[in-house]
Amino acid sequence: MKIKTSQQKWYAFGRYMVPVAIIILWEIIYLMLGEPAMASPWQSVVELKENANRWLGDMGNTVFTLLISFIIASISGVILGFFIGLSAFWTKTLSPLLLGLYSIPKVTLYPIFLLIFGLTLQGRVAFSVFHGIFPIMIICMEATRTVPDIYLKLAKSYRMSFMQKARQILIPAIMPQLVVGLRMSFSLCFLGLILAEMFASYEGLGHRLVHYMSLNQPSSILAIIIFIVFIAFFFTFLFLIWQEKNEQKIGKRQINLS
Amino acid sequence: MHRLIQTLIVVCLLVLYELATRMNWLDSFTFIPFSTMFVNMIENLTDPEYVTNHFGVTALEILASFMGAIIFGIIFGIILWRSDFAHHVLQPYLMLFYAIPFFALYPIFISIFGIGPLPVIMIGLFFALPAVITNTAIGFREIRKVLVKVGQSCNLSFRQMIVHIYFPAAWPFIFTGIKLAAAYSIIGVIATEFILSARGLGYTISYAYNNFDINGMYGSVLLVIMIALTVNIVLGFIEARAYRKNS
Numbered sequence: 001m002k003i004k005t006s007q008q009k010w011y012a013f014g015r016y017m018v019p020v021a022i023i024i025l026w027e028i029i030y031l032m033l034g035e036p037a038m039a040s041p042w043q044s045v046v047e048l049k050e051n052a053n054r055w056l057g058d059m060g061n062t063v064f065t066l067l068i069s070f071i072i073a074s075i076s077g078v079i080l081g082f083f084i085g086l087s088a089f090w091t092k093t094l095s096p097l098l099l100g101l102y103s104i105p106k107v108t109l110y111p112i113f114l115l116i117f118g119l120t121l122q123g124r125v126a127f128s129v130f131h132g133i134f135p136i137m138i139i140c141m142e143a144t145r146t147v148p149d150i151y152l153k154l155a156k157s158y159r160m161s162f163m164q165k166a167r168q169i170l171i172p173a174i175m176p177q178l179v180v181g182l183r184m185s186f187s188l189c190f191l192g193l194i195l196a197e198m199f200a201s202y203e204g205l206g207h208r209l210v211h212y213m214s215l216n217q218p219s220s221i222l223a224i225i226i227f228i229v230f231i232a233f234f235f236t237f238l239f240l241i242w243q244e245k246n247e248q249k250i251g252k253r254q255i256n257l258s
Numbered sequence: 259m260h261r262l263i264q265t266l267i268v269v270c271l272l273v274l275y276e277l278a279t280r281m282n283w284l285d286s287f288t289f290i291p292f293s294t295m296f297v298n299m300i301e302n303l304t305d306p307e308y309v310t311n312h313f314g315v316t317a318l319e320i321l322a323s324f325m326g327a328i329i330f331g332i333i334f335g336i337i338l339w340r341s342d343f344a345h346h347v348l349q350p351y352l353m354l355f356y357a358i359p360f361f362a363l364y365p366i367f368i369s370i371f372g373i374g375p376l377p378v379i380m381i382g383l384f385f386a387l388p389a390v391i392t393n394t395a396i397g398f399r400e401i402r403k404v405l406v407k408v409g410q411s412c413n414l415s416f417r418q419m420i421v422h423i424y425f426p427a428a429w430p431f432i433f434t435g436i437k438l439a440a441a442y443s444i445i446g447v448i449a450t451e452f453i454l455s456a457r458g459l460g461y462t463i464s465y466a467y468n469n470f471d472i473n474g475m476y477g478s479v480l481l482v483i484m485i486a487l488t489v490n491i492v493l494g495f496i497e498a499r500a501y502r503k504n505s
Binding site: 011014015017018029031037038085092093094096097099100102103104105106107108109110111112114115116158183184186187190191194195198199206209210218221222224225228229232233235236 | 260263264268288289292343346347348350351354356357358359360361362363365366369370441444447448449452453454460463464472475478479482483486487490492
C-alpha cells in the first residue's frame, strides 16, 4: 500500500513537471532563435499583463460567440442524434454519411459561409456550429442506439409513455457519453471559431492573432496563444469535472469515435 | 439495403442542389451548380501549374505529416505502453491536446522551421500525433491477459512476442488511430494552407475567394472534399479486409 502512494506521488510530480518542461523548452527555443523571431516566456507574460485590458473586449467577443454557437450546436446535435439513434435502421444508414462529413476539412467551406452571411457574427456562429456539431451528434446517436435492451424492457413493463421513457431511462443512460461528446464538440466549436476569426473577421482573438502576425510581434502572438489555451483549458476542466461526477454516479462506458 | 438508401440520400441531395441552382432558387453569386463545380475541378486538374504547385505540394505535405504521425505516434505509444510513469504523467495532457486551437502556433513554427513546406507538415503531424499515440497505447495496454499467457507458455522471446502476440492483438486499435491520423493530417495541412500559406490547395481556395473567383473556389473545395472522402473510403476498405482476415 505504501509503495502505491509513493508511486502516485511520483506520477503527480511528473504531471506538474510537464508544464515546467514546456516552459524550459520554450526558453531554449527562444535562446536558439533570438530576438526578432521568438519571444521568451517572461516577455510574453509581461505583454499579457500589459495588454490584458485591451484584449478583454476581443476575449469577451470570442467567448460570447463561442457560447452561443456551442449552445446551438449541442442542443441541435443532441436532439438530432437522439431521434436518429432511436431507430437502429437510420443509425446504420446515416452514420457512415455523418462520419464522412466529420472527416472532411470543414475550414475550406468557410468561404461559402462568408458568401452567405457576410462578415457578421451570424456567419461565425453558423460556421462554428457546423464545425462542432458532428461529434456530439454521432456520439449521441450511437449512445442512444446502444442503450441496453433490458432498460427498454423495463420501460415497457412499466408501460411508460415516450416522454417518461426518455426522461427516466434514455437520457440518464446516455448521459456519460453525452458529456464526453459535449466536451469534444466544445473543442471543435472553439477551433472552428478561431479559424474563422483568423481567416476573415475584424474582431475576436483570432483576428488579434493574425493582426500581430502581420506586425511580426512574437511576444504578443505568444501571449494571445496563452490566453486562448487558458480559455480552452478552463472550459475543458469544467467538462472533465462534470464527466467525473457522472462516472462516479453511473460508471464508465467505453466510447470510441473513429 | 443500407447502401441503397445511402446512395439515394446522396444522389437526391445532389440533384436537389443542382435543380435549386439551375432554377435560380438559390443566389447564383453564392452557389453554383454541382456539375459546374465538377467541371471546374477537372479543369483545375488539367492545368499543369495547378497540379505541380498546389495539388502536388498539398499531397506531399499530407503524406509526409501522415507518415510522420504514424511513425512517431506508434513509437511514443509503445513508450507509453512500456512505461507506467510516462503513461500516467502524459495521459491527461494527451486528452487536453485537442482542446487547444493548434493552428494558432503556426507563426511560431514559421520562425522555427522557416517558410516552405516544413512548418505546414509539422502542424499536420502534431495535429495527428496524439490520436495515434493514445490509440496505440490503449491497444497495447488492453491486450487480453490470455493472449500474453499463451505467448509466455510457448516460451517466445520478446521479439517473437511483439510479432506474433502484441502487434496483431493491438492492431485494430492502432488502425483506428491511423484512420484518425489521416483525417487530422488532412485537416491540419489544408487548414494551415488556407489561413496562412502561399501555396497548396488550401491557399487556392482562399486566393480564389479573395479574388471573387467563385468557380475556381468551388472547384478546389470539391477537390479537397474528394481527397478526404477517398482517403477515408480506402482506409475503411483496408480495415474491413483486415478484420475479415483476423476473425
